[in-house]
Amino acid sequence: MTRGARPGARGIMGRSPNTRLGGQLMDARLIAALNDEELEKLFVDNAHPPVRDPEIWAALTHPDNIHRTRGIAAGVHQRTAHVLRNRKAEREQFQQECHARGAVGKREWFETRAEYEDWKRRAGNFHQTVQRAISELTRMVRDANRAQGDRGVGAQRETLRKLALAVQRHQAAHAKAxxxxxxxxxxxxxxxxxxxxxxxxxxxxxxxxxxxxxxxxxxxxxxxxxxxxxxxxxxxxxxxxxQSGRYAGAPAARHVHNTKDLA
Structure with missing residues (x-):
């Protein structure tokens, strides 16, 4: 794996993250037009919060881009995990071969150990950085979905309120009449x-x-x-x-100005 350490804080295609592309700042629309390789480079450069460009990260996590960004990040994470496993297996195999060669082989094993451990540390740190970025992206997607659901629930409740008010007014008008x-x-x-x-x-x-x-x-x-x-x-x-007992059955006859109190 050549990506043992997290790449530097330079942006895509050698540009600084703050560079204007085509006379414009990198925004959600421009990021959406990048191919997968360019988007992956931009994600890697901004995955670690201390060196992250806020404007670029905001564009990467824009609702129009966040699902694609998360997919790119997941691909990076999977490849890194695959390389870590393969290098570990290769190292174990190399250890067995070295020990089989006796003292010379053991010396070669120990001479290459520091280099491997340094690579392993840097690759592991990068892997964890990507994992944390994926967790952050997942949380942002979940929060956005929840907010959208809350807005939908709020709209439905407002519609139900208007309907309930209409029914209440209908009942009040009938009682008044x-x-x-x-x-x-x-x-x-x-x-x-x-x-x-x-x-x-x-x-x-x-x-x-x-x-x-x-x-x-x-x-x-x-x-x-x-x-x-x-x-x-x-x-x-x-x-x-x-059914109201007050209004049930046939209404009783009444006489206007009935002096004999006839019902």
């Missing part, structure tokens, strides 16, 4: 009590109606009319079989 609710209305309103969203560290499921009461709506003073509507809503929710 005082009409006879259909079975489909009760089934719709019951969704506010049966469906929920996870909240808190333990991700406990909280019903949508509770979310509306506590988290999703502003608190305002309750008027007498609003209190009456709330009571009507509670009556609708607690009716057996999802």
């Amino acid at each position: 005082g009409g006879i609710a259909e079975q489909a209305d009760y089934e719709l309103w019951r969704m506010l009590d049966t469906l929920g969203v996870p909240v808190g560290e333990d991700q406990a499921l909280v019903p949508l109606r509770t979310m509306l009461d506590i988290y999703w709506t502003d608190v305002a003073p309750v008027t007498d009319s609003e209190a009456g509507r709330a009571e009507a809503e509670r009556s609708m929710r607690t009716a057996p079989a999802g």
Whole structure:
């Protein structure tokens, strides 16, 4: 393996990492245009944090490039591991041959030992540097995926909030009008009590109606009319079989200005 030590801090094709390529700083778009050999050289030059160019590393880990960078890094890591294993096997074989030659062979073995141990140390350090860089890239990918998932969950929760508010307004409007609710209305309103969203560290499921009461709506003073509507809503929710007893059956006849108190 010729890559016993980590290469110096010079950039791709002999340029310094801070050099402008084509009059432009090395950015994510330019890095995306590099071939695999050039990208690998740039990764190797910036794998070790103390000598890393922040702008180049940011471009290497840009969402458009990070998966390719990680693949290149994995290839470097695999090749390094392969070379380390092969050199170790060759060294062990060489040791057996030297010992078989007696004193002369043993002397040759000890004379080459320091060179091999130095190479092994430098190659091992490089291997570990690449491994740490891969771990860093993997963590960045995982964090990005988690953030994207959180944004998706947030968007879904906002959509669910708007839908729950619409159902709540529908129920409030029906209670205010005082009409006879259909079975489909009760089934719709019951969704506010049966469906929920996870909240808190333990991700406990909280019903949508509770979310509306506590988290999703502003608190305002309750008027007498609003209190009456709330009571009507509670009556609708607690009716057996999802139907309010108050509105069940045929409505009773009433006479306007009935002086005889006829119902």
